[in-house]
Amino acid sequence: MSQFFKRTLLGAAIATAAFATVPAQASDSGAKYEHSIYGLIAMQVAHRDYDHEKNNEGVQFNNESRLGWRGTAQFDQMQDWTFLWQIESGYVDESFAGENGGNGYLGRRDTFVGFEHDSIGKIRLGRVLTPIYELIDWPATNPGMGNVWDWGGNIGGNNFNDRQSDTIRWDTNELWSGFTMDIAAGAGEDRAGATDSSKASSNYWHGMAAHQQVKGDWGWAQFDLAYEMNYDTLDKTEGKFEGTFWNNQTYLMGAQGGFSNGLGYFAYYRIAKADNNTFNQDEREDSYSVGLTYTFDKWQAKIARAENLGLDVNGKEIANTKDNVTSVQMMYFVDTNAVLYARYAMNDLDRVNADDKGYEGRWKSDSFNEASVGVEYWF
Numbered sequence: 001m002s003q004f005f006k007r008t009l010l011g012a013a014i015a016t017a018a019f020a021t022v023p024a025q026a027s028d029s030g031a032k033y034e035h036s037i038y039g040l041i042a043m044q045v046a047h048r049d050y051d052h053e054k055n056n057e058g059v060q061f062n063n064e065s066r067l068g069w070r071g072t073a074q075f076d077q078m079q080d081w082t083f084l085w086q087i088e089s090g091y092v093d094e095s096f097a098g099e100n101g102g103n104g105y106l107g108r109r110d111t112f113v114g115f116e117h118d119s120i121g122k123i124r125l126g127r128v129l130t131p132i133y134e135l136i137d138w139p140a141t142n143p144g145m146g147n148v149w150d151w152g153g154n155i156g157g158n159n160f161n162d163r164q165s166d167t168i169r170w171d172t173n174e175l176w177s178g179f180t181m182d183i184a185a186g187a188g189e190d191r192a193g194a195t196d197s198s199k200a201s202s203n204y205w206h207g208m209a210a211h212q213q214v215k216g217d218w219g220w221a222q223f224d225l226a227y228e229m230n231y232d233t234l235d236k237t238e239g240k241f242e243g244t245f246w247n248n249q250t251y252l253m254g255a256q257g258g259f260s261n262g263l264g265y266f267a268y269y270r271i272a273k274a275d276n277n278t279f280n281q282d283e284r285e286d287s288y289s290v291g292l293t294y295t296f297d298k299w300q301a302k303i304a305r306a307e308n309l310g311l312d313v314n315g316k317e318i319a320n321t322k323d324n325v326t327s328v329q330m331m332y333f334v335d336t337n338a339v340l341y342a343r344y345a346m347n348d349l350d351r352v353n354a355d356d357k358g359y360e361g362r363w364k365s366d367s368f369n370e371a372s373v374g375v376e377y378w379f
Contacts, residue, residue, distance in 0.1 A: 035071030039379055040064065046372035053366040062374075063093040066109065084114040084124065110163060121172040127165040131182035131209035132226035132252050136160065139256050139266040140289035140306070143329035144345040144370065148287075149306035152349070154321045154362050155285045157246025158189055158233040159272040161205060166191055178213040190234050199232040199245055209252075221257035224268075235276075237362060244278040264293035266304075284312045285321075302329040320350040338377040345370045 042064040050056050068088035075083060090108025112126030129137070141150045153159070167186030174180055188203035189195075197203060207228030214221050230248040235241040254268030267290045274283040291304030304327050311321035327345035334340050349367045 033073045039067040042376040044372050044374035046370050049369045051367040064091045082116045087111045123170050125168050128169050129163045130161045131207050132228040140268045143327045143343050145306045145325045147347050148323045148325040149289045153308050154311045155272050155274050155283050157248045157274045158230045159248045160228045160250045180211050183208045197234040203232045205230045219259035223255050226252040246274050246276050249273045262295040266291050298333040300331045323349045342373045
């Protein structure tokens with residue numbers, strides 16, 4: 001289930017999305033070098049209704065359009081291997097980034113070199129998704145549940161990475177019937193030369209994911225297990241933990257699948273742990289995300305819920321650290337490579353008291369409801 005790029009609403013919904021391949025140099029047996037331009041044109045129009053921060057209400061456009069360039073090569077002296085490369089831009093405007101736009105430069109998203117072998121699988125070096133985050137992102141963050149399930153929560157340190165530079169990742173081929181693995185390691189967010197962290201050289205991470213897929217006339221199912229460990233992440237919040245270091249472990253388990261009658265599902269449970277030796281503090285936060293889909297004719301209905309079950313510190317629950325979101329979505333396949341959708345998401349986000357045990361600065365926004373419509377076209 002590994003992908004060259006992080007999936008979007010359309011990219012994941014339509015597995016048959018095609019892209020043109022342009023041969024750069026041809027040989028007698030076919031294209032020796034191949035490359036293609038691909039991308040996503042995506043625009044979401046959303047209105048948020050906040051519980052308290054009324055000044056943030058109003059209509060916003062979320063422009064998630066992006067462009068990429070990727071290719072393969074068959075080198076003369078490496079006939080059993082295919083060379084892989086990719087350079088992908090970021091969103092034009094990430095998360096309502098405003099006048100200055102988002103980090104839309106070329107190379108912001110998955111950008112790597114690598115090799116693929118028929119028996120060994122795929123090995124990539126550069127900027128790629130981590131194995132656990134590939135599952136956190138899809139399917140369990142859609143539709144519109146990132147404020148709780150993805151980047152939400154209250155735990156200290158860095159419980160998992162998104163896509164990460166300075167990474168090596170190996171995606172196996174099928175090891176036995178339906179079973180594959182993804183294994184990766186790399187530098188952390190404070191990697192040497194990038195920050196003033198006194199432990200930058202020991203700030204790194206490693207992780208893996210295992211997938212067992214079964215298929216039949218009835219449909220398909222996939223069972224997933226994943227793990228990620230982050231070492232010596234510098235705490236940059238403005239509280240008592242500022243300047244100290246965290247070690248984090250995150251575990252993920254769950255399943256996804258679909259039936260031949262159009263019904264689909266996903267269900268994932270996550271356990272995030274963090275320890276700070278300076279304060280002899282152990283933290284834990286459990287979360288889950290579940291959803292159902294029903295695809296009929298050219299329509300797909302989806303309902304999902306995610307919840308952070310609260311932050312525990314040294315075995316004691318901290319008040320005002322629970323979050324949940326419930327989201328419903330209706331999507332119309334207007335074309336083979338395009339969808340229109342309407343979505344309504346209700347985000348109930350508790351807010352840690354800024355004076356409560358030094359947790360000020362941990363990300364948290366006001367509760368809000370969001371109604372949106374959008375279009376995505378993949379090429």
